[in-house]
Amino acid sequence: MKDGVNGVALGVFIFFFLAVTVMGFLAARWRKAENEHSLDEWGLGGRSFGTWVTWFLLGGDLYTAYTFVAVPAAIYAAGAAGFFAVPYTILVYPLIFTFLPRLWSVSHKHGYVTTSDFVRGRFGSKGLSLAVAVTGILATMPYIALQLVGIQAVLDVMGVGGGENTNWFVKDLPLLIAFGVLAAYTYSSGLRAPALIAFVKDTLIYIVIAVAIIYIPIKLGGFDDIFAKAGEAFSQTNPATGKPRGALAPAEPGQWTYATLALGSALALFMYPHSITATLSSRSREVIRRNTTILPLYSLMLGLLALLGFMAIAAGVKVTNGQLAIPQLFEDMFPSWFAGVAFAAIGIGALVPAAIMSIAAANLFTRNIYKDFIKPDATPKEETRVSKIVSLLVKVGALVFVLTMDKTVAINFQLLGGIWILQTFPALVGGLFTRWFHRWALLAGWAVGMVYGTFAAYGVASPTQKHFGGSSKEIPGIGEIGYIGLTAFVINVVVTVVLTFVLRAAKAPDGVDETKPEDYTADAGDPGVQVELPPATAGTSH
Numbered sequence: 001m002k003d004g005v006n007g008v009a010l011g012v013f014i015f016f017f018l019a020v021t022v023m024g025f026l027a028a029r030w031r032k033a034e035n036e037h038s039l040d041e042w043g044l045g046g047r048s049f050g051t052w053v054t055w056f057l058l059g060g061d062l063y064t065a066y067t068f069v070a071v072p073a074a075i076y077a078a079g080a081a082g083f084f085a086v087p088y089t090i091l092v093y094p095l096i097f098t099f100l101p102r103l104w105s106v107s108h109k110h111g112y113v114t115t116s117d118f119v120r121g122r123f124g125s126k127g128l129s130l131a132v133a134v135t136g137i138l139a140t141m142p143y144i145a146l147q148l149v150g151i152q153a154v155l156d157v158m159g160v161g162g163g164e165n166t167n168w169f170v171k172d173l174p175l176l177i178a179f180g181v182l183a184a185y186t187y188s189s190g191l192r193a194p195a196l197i198a199f200v201k202d203t204l205i206y207i208v209i210a211v212a213i214i215y216i217p218i219k220l221g222g223f224d225d226i227f228a229k230a231g232e233a234f235s236q237t238n239p240a241t242g243k244p245r246g247a248l249a250p251a252e253p254g255q256w257t258y259a260t261l262a263l264g265s266a267l268a269l270f271m272y273p274h275s276i277t278a279t280l281s282s283r284s285r286e287v288i289r290r291n292t293t294i295l296p297l298y299s300l301m302l303g304l305l306a307l308l309g310f311m312a313i314a315a316g317v318k319v320t321n322g323q324l325a326i327p328q329l330f331e332d333m334f335p336s337w338f339a340g341v342a343f344a345a346i347g348i349g350a351l352v353p354a355a356i357m358s359i360a361a362a363n364l365f366t367r368n369i370y371k372d373f374i375k376p377d378a379t380p381k382e383e384t385r386v387s388k389i390v391s392l393l394v395k396v397g398a399l400v401f402v403l404t405m406d407k408t409v410a411i412n413f414q415l416l417g418g419i420w421i422l423q424t425f426p427a428l429v430g431g432l433f434t435r436w437f438h439r440w441a442l443l444a445g446w447a448v449g450m451v452y453g454t455f456a457a458y459g460v461a462s463p464t465q466k467h468f469g470g471s472s473k474e475i476p477g478i479g480e481i482g483y484i485g486l487t488a489f490v491i492n493v494v495v496t497v498v499l500t501f502v503l504r505a506a507k508a509p510d511g512v513d514e515t516k517p518e519d520y521t522a523d524a525g526d527p528g529v530q531v532e533l534p535p536a537t538a539g540t541s542h
Helices: 007-029 051-062 065-078 080-110 115-123 126-158 168-189 192-220 223-235 252-269 273-280 285-294 296-306 308-314 322-333 336-374 380-404 407-422 425-433 439-458 484-505 517-521
Strands: 472-474 481-483
Touching: 007 126, 007 168, 007 192, 007 336, 051 192, 051 273, 051 285, 051 336, 065 080, 065 126, 065 296, 065 308, 065 322, 065 336, 080 115, 080 252, 080 273, 080 285, 080 296, 080 425, 080 517, 115 126, 115 336, 115 425, 126 168, 126 273, 126 322, 126 336, 126 380, 126 407, 126 425, 126 439, 168 192, 168 336, 168 380, 192 223, 192 296, 192 308, 192 322, 192 336, 223 308, 252 407, 252 472, 252 481, 252 484, 273 336, 285 296, 296 308, 308 322, 322 336, 336 380, 407 439, 407 484, 425 439, 425 484, 439 484, 472 484, 481 484
Parallel strands: none
Antiparallel strands: 472 481
């Protein structure tokens, strides 16, 4: 790491940061509606985004600064195992093609803003809706915190904030300023801000990766030399484990882990509230269908991005924190001005998803906790005000989390978040296709999956941690090591199915389904289709 502040890189970084800040505030006037005091407008951008805006928004939402930093960092640390992120983003798009258009249609028809709105309307259960909402908020909070980790990595490499012995306020001031600005324009512009900024973020990332994948290998002697040096580094013994550091290709014992992690992650990705928020902002179900066919372009980018981990090894990058590997590679290999462009891509890549995540978590609290349990007669204007305030609190919470706790804690909670959010899959996706599952069975299955997943993850140790040392453990009854989240999901489904049979046989009372079969295929332009209000919003107007 170079000594002092990289003034040129910092100047370029600040230029782009100021540019997106201005865009964030101007976004309030972009497609401005007559009545902006509703969650449809502030939290979903008026449900008006077309194919390209949605594509950039979803891309900015799913491929975050943490992805930019963590995926190649995983390759840098362990090799091929880190590539699981590529197949899981390939698996996810055919999967969501089957259910996201249905979710968009029924949400458009009934005015649903969150997944919990749908679950409550479909199964007539506020308890199940609350479980989904709380899970979504819990899983989102550490995800926001990890965006801060991405920005911190960039600031550290640029030399901003001083060393470890610097006064904490001075050291963290740049981060405080960045998220203060983020909070201000998100409060002002809602989902329109990250939607507009996503254009800049994704363009920068594509440019940086295109240049990196050509320029860096030329400087390092080509991919042959890169893979040879990486293979040599991975063959060396790790003193902490007594085993080789990693591998260029997955070893046979790790194939179950690799496959289950990829599959489980694919199932979980669009259970996250921010993914659904970006989806419901689209203006038609056809926009969703088109996006499932063009979003895999980001998977191609992700595969190229992952190769940067091998390049960092070949370039001789030495860092104590793996999250700094790629920013340090850019610092070492690029001219200062282009390093600034790369750092801006990572920094803005944190701001976009952090904004969407905070909006999504705020919408869940407002619609499915505040309105359902605290103030059922809240007006749309009051809903919007509460959601804006909660979005600020969510950001402050994530900031405090990162500034006061070790980074591994944030990563551990993010691993838990993936395990937890997967447990909402039966209620959400199952509910989109059938109402056979009983609401109480779904709630019991969710609870069992959450408890098993949490305790199983707690029992995983690593060379540096006694608990929450990873997300894989032996699968009961099979004996192979697999992703805990997928195992918990299977247990969840088994409990749900068995209890549904029991409760149906016992004629346990079912909730009221406010949806109809035709709601799941309705489109914005269909005759007679208009937004209806769920029972909880009766007496108000959207």
